[in-house]
Amino acid sequence: MDFLTLIQVLDSTVRLATPLLLACLAGLFSERSGIIDIGLEGKMLAAAFFSAAIAYVSGSVWMGLLAGIAASMAFSFIHGLASITFRGNQLISGVALNFLASGVTVLIAQDWFGQGGRTPSLLAGGRFEPITLPFAEALRDVPVLGPLYYELISGHTILVYVAFLMVPLTWWVLFQTRFGLRLRAVGEAPEAVDTAGVSVVGLRFAAIVIAGVLCGLAGSYLSTGLQAGFVREMTAGRGYIALAALIFAKWRPWYALWACLLFGLLQAVALRYQNIDLGAFVIPVQVMDALPYILTVVILAGFVGRAIPPRAGGEPYVKER
Amino acid sequence: MTDIQAAPAAAPAEADVQPAIELRGISKSFGPVQANKDISIRVMPGTIHGIIGENGAGKSTLMSILYGFYKADAGEIFVAGKRTEIPDSQAAIAAGIGMVFQHFKLVQNFTVLENVVLGAEDGQMLKPSLAKARKSLTRLAEEYELNVDPDALIEHLSVGHQQRVEILKALYREADILILDEPTGVLTPAEADHLFRILDNLRREGKTIIFITHKLREIMEITDTVSVMRRGQMTATVKTAETSPEELAELMVGRKVLLRVDKEKAAPKQKVLEVENLRVVDDKGVERLRGVSLEVRAGEILGIAGVAGNGQSELLAVLGGIMEGEGHVRVNGAELPLSGRHADGQSRRRRGIGHVPEDRQHEGLIMEFQAWENVAFGYHHDPRYQLNPLLMNNAAIREDTAGKMERFDVRPPDPGLHARNFSGGNQQKIVVAREIERNPDVLLVGQPTRGVDIGAIEFIHQQIIRLRDEGKAVLLVSVELDEIFSLSDRIAVMFDGRIMGERLPEETDERELGLLMAGISEEPDQPEWQAVDEQLDRKEAQAAGSDPAGGE
Numbered sequence: 068m069d070f071l072t073l074i075q076v077l078d079s080t081v082r083l084a085t086p087l088l089l090a091c092l093a094g095l096f097s098e099r100s101g102i103i104d105i106g107l108e109g110k111m112l113a114a115a116f117f118s119a120a121i122a123y124v125s126g127s128v129w130m131g132l133l134a135g136i137a138a139s140m141a142f143s144f145i146h147g148l149a150s151i152t153f154r155g156n157q158l159i160s161g162v163a164l165n166f167l168a169s170g171v172t173v174l175i176a177q178d179w180f181g182q183g184g185r186t187p188s189l190l191a192g193g194r195f196e197p198i199t200l201p202f203a204e205a206l207r208d209v210p211v212l213g214p215l216y217y218e219l220i221s222g223h224t225i226l227v228y229v230a231f232l233m234v235p236l237t238w239w240v241l242f243q244t245r246f247g248l249r250l251r252a253v254g255e256a257p258e259a260v261d262t263a264g265v266s267v268v269g270l271r272f273a274a275i276v277i278a279g280v281l282c283g284l285a286g287s288y289l290s291t292g293l294q295a296g297f298v299r300e301m302t303a304g305r306g307y308i309a310l311a312a313l314i315f316a317k318w319r320p321w322y323a324l325w326a327c328l329l330f331g332l333l334q335a336v337a338l339r340y341q342n343i344d345l346g347a348f349v350i351p352v353q354v355m356d357a358l359p360y361i362l363t364v365v366i367l368a369g370f371v372g373r374a375i376p377p378r379a380g381g382e383p384y385v386k387e388r
Numbered sequence: 389m390t391d392i393q394a395a396p397a398a399a400p401a402e403a404d405v406q407p408a409i410e411l412r413g414i415s416k417s418f419g420p421v422q423a424n425k426d427i428s429i430r431v432m433p434g435t436i437h438g439i440i441g442e443n444g445a446g447k448s449t450l451m452s453i454l455y456g457f458y459k460a461d462a463g464e465i466f467v468a469g470k471r472t473e474i475p476d477s478q479a480a481i482a483a484g485i486g487m488v489f490q491h492f493k494l495v496q497n498f499t500v501l502e503n504v505v506l507g508a509e510d511g512q513m514l515k516p517s518l519a520k521a522r523k524s525l526t527r528l529a530e531e532y533e534l535n536v537d538p539d540a541l542i543e544h545l546s547v548g549h550q551q552r553v554e555i556l557k558a559l560y561r562e563a564d565i566l567i568l569d570e571p572t573g574v575l576t577p578a579e580a581d582h583l584f585r586i587l588d589n590l591r592r593e594g595k596t597i598i599f600i601t602h603k604l605r606e607i608m609e610i611t612d613t614v615s616v617m618r619r620g621q622m623t624a625t626v627k628t629a630e631t632s633p634e635e636l637a638e639l640m641v642g643r644k645v646l647l648r649v650d651k652e653k654a655a656p657k658q659k660v661l662e663v664e665n666l667r668v669v670d671d672k673g674v675e676r677l678r679g680v681s682l683e684v685r686a687g688e689i690l691g692i693a694g695v696a697g698n699g700q701s702e703l704l705a706v707l708g709g710i711m712e713g714e715g716h717v718r719v720n721g722a723e724l725p726l727s728g729r730h731a732d733g734q735s736r737r738r739r740g741i742g743h744v745p746e747d748r749q750h751e752g753l754i755m756e757f758q759a760w761e762n763v764a765f766g767y768h769h770d771p772r773y774q775l776n777p778l779l780m781n782n783a784a785i786r787e788d789t790a791g792k793m794e795r796f797d798v799r800p801p802d803p804g805l806h807a808r809n810f811s812g813g814n815q816q817k818i819v820v821a822r823e824i825e826r827n828p829d830v831l832l833v834g835q836p837t838r839g840v841d842i843g844a845i846e847f848i849h850q851q852i853i854r855l856r857d858e859g860k861a862v863l864l865v866s867v868e869l870d871e872i873f874s875l876s877d878r879i880a881v882m883f884d885g886r887i888m889g890e891r892l893p894e895e896t897d898e899r900e901l902g903l904l905m906a907g908i909s910e911e912p913d914q915p916e917w918q919a920v921d922e923q924l925d926r927k928e929a930q931a932a933g934s935d936p937a938g939g940e
Contacts, residue, residue, distance in 0.1 A: 245509040245517070252495045252506050259493040262457070263507025263557075264478030378496065386457065 070211075074218045076335050081223065082293060083338075084331025085230045086111065086302075089285035090309035091316070091323045092237050093278040099241065099318060100274030101254040101379040105161030106146055107282055108306025109168030114139040114286025116172035119186040119297035120179060122193040128291050131193065135291075136283030142168065143279030151271045154383030165306070173299045186290070186297040195224035195292040226288040233281070237320040250274055254377035257384040267384045285309075304360065311363040317374045333359045406469035408433040408565055408596040409454070409485075414463030416449055423449040425620045427463070431565075431613075436587060436597045438607040438628065441617030442640055442841045443812060447600045448490065450617070451567050454598075455487040456480040467565075481508075486558025490569040492550050496543040500536050500553050501525070504560050521560060528559050532589045533582070535921075537928075546924045547695070548579035555586065566590065567598045572606055576695050577869065577902030578920040584610050602640075603870075604633040616640055641842045649846075651853045654877040656685035659721075660861035661707075661830045666715035666726075668702045668885075676702040677713065678885040684830065684861040689852065691876025691893075692865045694905050699885040700865045701746055704834045707863070708743040709736035710751070719830060737766055742828030744819050746835045746865065752819040753807040760789040760803035763822050796821040797847060813844030820848055824855055831855055834865045849875060869898055883907040884927070 090107045097104035114135035122131025142164050149160040173184035180186055200221035207217045241247040253260045253270045261267050289305075290297045308330055315329075316322035337355035407430040416424040423446045431437040441447050453460045456474040465472050467483045474480050480487070494503050501518050504525065509517040522538055529535045536545070536552050545553070551571060558566055568587075572580040587597055587610060599611055607614050608628060615625040616639040624639050638644055661684040668677040677699050684690045692700050705711035712727040719739050725731045733743065745751035753762045764773055764785045772788070775781040789803035796817045798810070807815060816836065823831065833852060837845040852875060856862050866872050872879055873893050881888045881904035888904040903909075903916060907927075912919035 243514055245512050245514060248502060248506060248509070248514055252498065252502075255497060256493065256495045259495050259503070259506065262455075262477050262487070262489065262493040264476065264481050265507045 071214060071218075072339075074214050076332075076339050078218050078222075079335040079338060080328060080331040081219065081227060082331075083334040084327045085223075085227045086285040086288050086293065086305055087309050087312060087330055088230045088324060088327040089226075089233065089281050089288065090306055091312045091327050092233050092320065093281035093285065094310055094313045095237065095316075095318055095320065095323060096250070096274045096281070097278040098313065098380055099254045099377055100250050100271045101257060101377055101382065101384070102146070102150055102271055102275060103157045103161065103381045104146070104278060105158055105310065106142060106164035106168075106306075107278075107309055108302055108304065109161075109165035110139040110142045110279065110282035111286035111289065111306050112165075112168040112172055112300070112302045113142055114283040115290040115301055116176060116186070116286075116297045118283075118287035119189060119290035120176065122291050123180075123186050123189055123296070126192055128189075128192065128194055131291055132284075132287045135287035136280055139283035139286060140276065140279035143275045143282070147272050147275040150383065151268055151275070154385065157381050157383075169300065172297070176297065176299070184299040189291060189295040193291070194295050195226060195288075197222045197224055198228070224288070224292040226284060226292050229284065230288070231324075234320050234324045241320065246273070251377075254379055257379050258386075261384070261386065271384075304363075308359055308363050311366045314374050314376070315366045318377060330359050330362065333362060405432060407431055407466070408468060409598070410466040410469075411450075411454070412464045412466070414450065414453060414465075415461045416446075416453060416458060417461060422620050424453070424460070427617075427620075427622045429615055429622060429625065431596060431598060433468075433564075433596050434591060434594050435612040436591055436599055436610055438611035438614040439598060439600045439617060440602060440604070440607050440614055440636060440640060442602060443839045444841070445617040445640070446620040447617055448569055451487065451569055451598065451600060454480065455485060455567060481561050481563070484562065484564040485567065486555075486561060486563030486565070487567040488551065488554040488558065488569065488571060490571075490573065492554055494542045494550060494553060497541060499539050499541055500545070500556075501538040503542060503553055504538075504557050508561050524560060525556060528556055531593070532559070532586050534559075534586060540928065544928050546579075546928060547574045547697075548576070548582070548924065549928070551575070551583070552586075563595075565596045565598070567600070569600045570602070571599070572601065572603065573867075574696060576905045576920065577898050578906055578916050579924075580606075581916070582921065604636055605870075607636065608633060618642055637842070649849045649853065649874040651875075652857065654688045654856065656688040656877070657859065658686055659683050660686050660719065661863065662716075662718040663703075663707070664716040664718075666703070666706060666713055666717065668699075668706055668711060668713040670702070676885050677706070679715075680882075680885070680887055682880055682887060682890075684863050686829075686861055687856060687859045688877040689856050689862040689864055689875050691872040691879045692863070692882055693869060693872045693879055693901055694867070694882035696867050698882045698905075700867075700882050701834070702885075703882070704743070704746060704832050704863075704865055707736070707741065707832055708745065709733040709741075710745075733766060734769075737826070737828075740829035742823035742826055742831045744816075744823050744831070744833045744836060746838070748812075748815055748819050753815060755808040756806060758804050758806055759793070759798075759810070759818055760786045762807050762818060763789040763792060763803075765822075767822070767826065792821040792825060793818075795825075796851070811841070812839040813841045816840050816848060817844060820851055824851055828860065830861045830863065832863050832865075835867065836864070837866075837868070837871060869901060872901075873898075881905055 090111055094104050094107050117138035118131040118135030121134035122128045146160050146164055149155040150157040176184045176186060203217045203221035206213050241251060249260060249265055249270055253267055257267045260270065289301055312323060312326035312330055315326040337358060340355060341352040343350040409431040411427060411429045414424055414427045427450060439447050449458065452458045454465065456476045456479050459475065465474055472483050474483065501521055505517050505521045510520060511517065525538050534552050534556055536549050542550060542553065571583060575583060590597060601607060611628045613625065614628050616623045616636060618640055663680060663682050666677050666680040670676050680703060682690065694700050702711060706713040706726065707717065709732045712731055714726060717724040717726060719741065724739060749755055773781055773785050786803045790801065793801040793803065798814050798817045836848050836852065852862060864875055876893055878890060879893055880890045881901055883905060884907055888907060888909055906920040906923050908919055908923055
């Protein structure tokens with residue numbers, strides 16, 4: 068494998084890791100507050116559809132982005148209503164949202180565009196364009212560092228940079244601010260937060276809203292950044308992969324970055340090398356495509372060491388008698 | 389126990405001093421249960437005011453109302469003479485009220501500092517808040533002997549130190565009135581002594597303390613005034629100096645009670661239960677039993693004393709077939725399998741081991757099942773319970789249950805009632821009846837009277853002694869030293885997965901057992917609370933060392 072191929076695979080890793088990373092951080096905020104969010108998938112899907120649809124109709128990708136975030140937040144709000152306000156089962160609520168998103172996106176897409184549950188392809192203006200960072204052209208011919216800068220670091224859409232900046236930001240919020248302290252506490256011991264005179268419900272809704280925004284970004288990126296338009300089930304299990312990455316990352320932002328990059332790399336390799344010829348036999352493309360999902364199963368089955376989830380995760384908070 | 393005298397700092401003439409707290413006509417019900425009924429109470433500033441009552445008398449509910457955790461259905465609260473609404477904990481904190489709950493409200497994987505600051509931060513950013521808290525923690529530690537390492541993780545702290553963190557939390561919020569709910573339940577006697585010293589210091593600084601307990605001895609030792617609650621009502625408020633434990637017990641229960649159990653001297657015979665070098669490692673890889681050896685003879689009660697979490701639960705679990713272990717256990721000379729397919733509760737029962745588990749609501753009963761179904765559990769293979777090889781004879785089980793309920797005075801005697809609808813004492817009687825009436829050779833009993841009212845305690849104690857007198861071996865685990873003393877024929881003390889020593893009840897006292905419970909087997913050359921403290925510090929340092937703190 069030559070240097071340029073490596074750079075290209077890594078470049079594609081960064082693109083593919085972006086939606087995972089945003090969704091993973093969304094899950095991180097939610098689960099750190101004690102709300103299990105299996106509905107990441109559904110929220111992303113809804114955001115992907117509405118951002119593409121509105122971007123197509125309005126011709127503005129920014130309108131699309133807003134619509135995507137709004138759709139994801141609406142889903143988040145339903146999840147919050149069911150699992151925080153009415154103390155329902157968080158898994159069931161999340162699964163229901165996933166089904167809802169899967170059906171509703173195709174239904175509306177068919178009704179609006181009549182193209183078999185997809186949106187028309189987005190033209191320029193309707194999608195995010197790559198940003199060329201300063202000096203990228205000038206430095207392009209510098210050996211090693213040039214292509215690294217030009218191919219790998221420069222030339223992504225704004226959402227990619229946002230996603231990667233979210234990592235230090237999340238760390239900062241979580242570990243340096245009052246809100247972060249309370250958020251971590253409410254996922255571990257809501258009764259401690261309650262007796263300290265802070266609202267458990269308020270904190271959890273705040274976390275859910277943040278998760279909604281991040282999922283909205285993730286979904287919008289899928290349909291207006293990574294690809295040019297919405298197709299049915301285009302999230303393809305990325306929400307679940309993000310959850311696996313979250314467990315792999317032990318609910319920590321920096322680890323989440325590396326976990327998502329790992330999954331992104333697997334996807335990138337699968338894209339690049341369709342059939343790997345080992346001489347004696349050929350590894351078919353299906354095996355490569357399945358790799359991220361296999362890794363997900365391995366991680367969820369607990370083969371990567373003990374991950375201790377936030378203690379109050381999944382439990383609706385009820386004052387004890 | 390200590391030289392602390394229950395004397396108010398400067399007893400002011402009550403007439404011209406406003407009460408620190410006054411409750412008027414507080415009522416609260418949970419559905420059909422009236423937890424508090426028209427309760428009025430005045431607590432004078434700078435005093436320690438005890439509230440005593442049985443489990444379920446409504447003490448904790450009353451205090452939770454005062455702390456804004458529940459809302460009263462009726463009644464008024466006055467703080468320092470001013471009528472105050474306390475709709476939530478924030479309001480209670482603002483009114484200068486702090487509360488130390490029975491079950492601590494701490495975030496386990498946070499540091500002491502973070503727990504203290506949580507909810508009382510000084511701004512959006514953490515760093516300045518933490519720095520400020522660190523300073524004030526140092527000051528509080530000096531002022532009140534409340535030493536805790538501010539950077540230690542809560543999960544590495546002993547229970548006694550966790551409790552100090554709770555007190556520090558309240559003091560950091562500048563509470564003038566401190567409510568402690570059953571604070572000594574989890575402490576060794578020496579730790580309790582230290583707590584009383586702290587409370588004494590606080591009283592001297594003019595703080596007001598409300599001290600909730602069901603232990604008469606503590607009331608007599610530390611309080612200035614005591615209020616007695618029974619079935620949701622306040623039955624009396626008296627000066628501690630002018631009352632006696634017997635009088636208080638009668639006020640609590642509503643009739644005369646025996647505070648001591650009557651029993652003959654034991655006549656132990658052959659060895660029934662022999663445990664040799666028993667080891668258990670839990671699923672986190674922590675060694676819970678580190679080579680426990682003991683024996684129980686026919687016709688005697690061996691009491692295991694110790695602070696909760698020192699391996700007693702694991703000992704019962706292994707003997708009862710709930711957990712796997714290594715070592716040797718013999719019943720009537722025959723070896724028991726400690727792991728594998730035959731190490732389960734069913735096989736243990738077949739070998740003549742009855743088990744009254746520590747946690748009756750999770751291990752002893754299924755709360756959502758009816759009493760007769762619960763009576764069949766573990767004994768559902770009993771031929772008397774079978775109609776034919778396929779069907780069970782439910783009528784026979786019901787009838788059997790009705791008989792047990794009558795003999796063990798379970799109220800109401802209705803086999804069709806769900807377990808959760810019985811009071812704690814009656815639930816426990818069902819479990820005890822199920823196990824004792826099987827006539828086991830060995831009875832394992834864990835915390836037989838936890839959360840059980842005094843009347844039922846008397847009865848359960850009598851039943852355990854009756855079984856002993858019939859020549860059975862009884863292994864009793866209890867964190868209540870009083871219970872250990874009144875039932876046991878021999879006492880073994882557990883600490884950190886080991887038996888620290890064995891004593892005869894007539895040749896030892898609470899002080900000696902208290903030191904053993906803290907892992908100190910030699911007479912210390914410093915004040916005992918200090919020795920215990922240092923021992924705990926060593927244990928915590930070990931815990932922190934073996935499990936590096938997970939920051940971010």
